[in-house]
Amino acid sequence: xxxxxxxxxxxxxxxxxxxxxxxxxxxxxxxxxxxxxxxxxxxxxxxxxxxxxxxxxxxxxxxxxxxxxxxxxxxxxxxxxxxxxxxxxxxxxxxxxxxxxxxxxxxxxxxxxxxxxxxxxxxxxxxxxxxxxxxxxxxxxxxxxxxxxxxxxxxxxxxxxxxxxxxxxxxxxxxxxxxxxxxxxxxxxxxxxxxxxxxxxxxxxxxxxxxxxxxxxxxxxxxxxxxxxxxxxxxxxxxxxxxxxxxxxxxxxxxxxxxxxxxxxx
Numbered sequence: 001x002x003x004x005x006x007x008x009x010x011x012x013x014x015x016x017x018x019x020x021x022x023x024x025x026x027x028x029x030x031x032x033x034x035x036x037x038x039x040x041x042x043x044x045x046x047x048x049x050x051x052x053x054x055x056x057x058x059x060x061x062x063x064x065x066x067x068x069x070x071x072x073x074x075x076x077x078x079x080x081x082x083x084x085x086x087x088x089x090x091x092x093x094x095x096x097x098x099x100x101x102x103x104x105x106x107x108x109x110x111x112x113x114x115x116x117x118x119x120x121x122x123x124x125x126x127x128x129x130x131x132x133x134x135x136x137x138x139x140x141x142x143x144x145x146x147x148x149x150x151x152x153x154x155x156x157x158x159x160x161x162x163x164x165x166x167x168x169x170x171x172x173x174x175x176x177x178x179x180x181x182x183x184x185x186x187x188x189x190x191x192x193x194x195x196x197x198x199x200x201x202x203x204x205x206x207x208x209x210x211x212x213x214x215x216x217x218x219x220x221x222x223x224x225x226x227x228x229x230x231x232x233x234x235x236x237x238x239x240x241x242x243x244x245x246x247x248x249x250x251x252x253x254x255x256x257x258x259x260x261x262x263x264x265x266x
Contacts, residue, residue, distance in 0.1 A: 009148075013072055020076065021059040024083050025051050025204065031087035032094065032205050047202065049187050054204045058083070060166045067159040070150035077138025081131060083206075088127050090205045092119050100200035102212050174214045184211075 029051070030039030043051040058079070065075035090101040096118060108115060116124060151159070169180035174191070184191070191211045192199035200208040249255060 016076065017059065017062050017066075020079070021055040021062060022051075024058050024080065025055040025206075028054070028083060028087045028090075028205050031091040032100070032200055034091060034095070042204075047204070050189070050203045050207055053187060053189075054206050057206060057210065060163050063159050064163040064167065067151070067156045067163065070156060071142060072148065072150075073138055073142040073145065076141075077134060080134055084127070084131065084134075086209075087205065088123075090200070090209075092123070094197060094200065098197055100196050100205050100208050102196060103209065104212075170210050171214050173211065 026039055026043050028039075029042045030036050033039050033042070062075065062079050065078055066072060069075050069078075086101065089105075093099060093101050093105070169178070172178040173180045173184060175181055189207065189211065190199055190202050192202075193212070196208060196212070199211060203211070244250075
């Protein structure tokens, strides 16, 4: 009887993990479009391959959290908590900046106060209400099933090892001929680094975010260091001083200045 109950629990929780991974994928896309119908249509009609890939990524992170915390409902609450905040932040940035959430944006956590000030208070309060209810439900479920002893240590290792290897593939996604790079190429992952919003709309915000984790804006030149840059700066300064000695017009207000501005989103 105990074996049957354990087997039933395993089946139910497996279905919850799979179902939640699919549901969260759709929710992220609903946040991206800010439209329920568009998010559902994206998954089931136009971009199922990217939807299933995103669900697979969420599934792996979900299992990793279960292996780390060894508490099913805490892991479930945490994955929802993280991705709901991610989806909301991505939606707001897409709306305000025409650009999805990127890994480089994580460095802006120190400016959280000013960033939140740009968002409508109604949206923030709605998100907080959902998160508070979710947190309360998580603790209630974990308490309700507190007799659950979790997974044995060896089973947790069997979960964590492949999960860590899979997550590690994120950091080689843009490395030619890596396993993750070949997979991305096979599913025609459109890594639109020049237009991140287009990538988020096509691939989904999570896959677009991951595409930019290991992106390199430019290859570091040889001998690029402070000393070599100082030598170049000194050479140009010397040349500028020689030119300025015989410059016919020293009035900056009557000169035409050409500025070359380069911008990289990453």
